[in-house]
Amino acid sequence: MSTETNWNEAPMSQLVDYIITKHHVYSYAELDLISELLTWHVRNYWLKFPVLLQAHTLFHQVKAAFEQHMIQEETAGFPMIKAAEKDSTKSLAPFVKTITHHEEAHEHAISTLRKVKETLWNGEPPAEIGPEVATTITLISNLIADLAEHIRLENDILFPRARALQA
C-alpha cells in the first residue's frame, strides 16, 4: 500500500493510521524483543564485558522515551489531526506548537539507537558472544532503518501538511 499511496494527497487520517499500524506496532514489538535480548546478554556476560551494562542502560532510556513519544502521538497529536481534517472549525494549533518537540524526539531516538549499536562493538564483537550479540545488533539496525522511514513520513509529510492545514 505504501509504495502506491501518494501520502501528499491521501487523507492525513489514512497516513496517521498507516504510521501506527506499520511503524508504531513494529517499534513496540522490536523494542520489547531487543530489551529481552540485551537483558539476557547482561545477565550472562556483564562480568566479562561490562560495556553491556552501558548499552543496556542507554537502550532502556531510549526505549522509554520513544514509547512515550508514540503514545503521545496516538492519544493526543494524531486524534487532533484527524479531528481537524474532518471539521475545519477544530484548531490544530496545540499540535502545531508541539511539532518541534516531536522532531527533537525523533532525532534523539535515532541518534541514541546508533549509540547503543556503537557501544555493542561497532566492529566485530568478541568471538565468545559474537553470534548472539550480532543478532541483537542486526535487530537494532533494522529498527533504525524502519525509524528512518517512520520519521520521514512524519517530519517530511505529516507535519508540513498539519502546518498547512492550520495556516
Ligand SMILES: [Fe+2]
Ligand atoms: Fe510516530
Ligand SMILES: [Fe+2]
Ligand atoms: Fe513521531
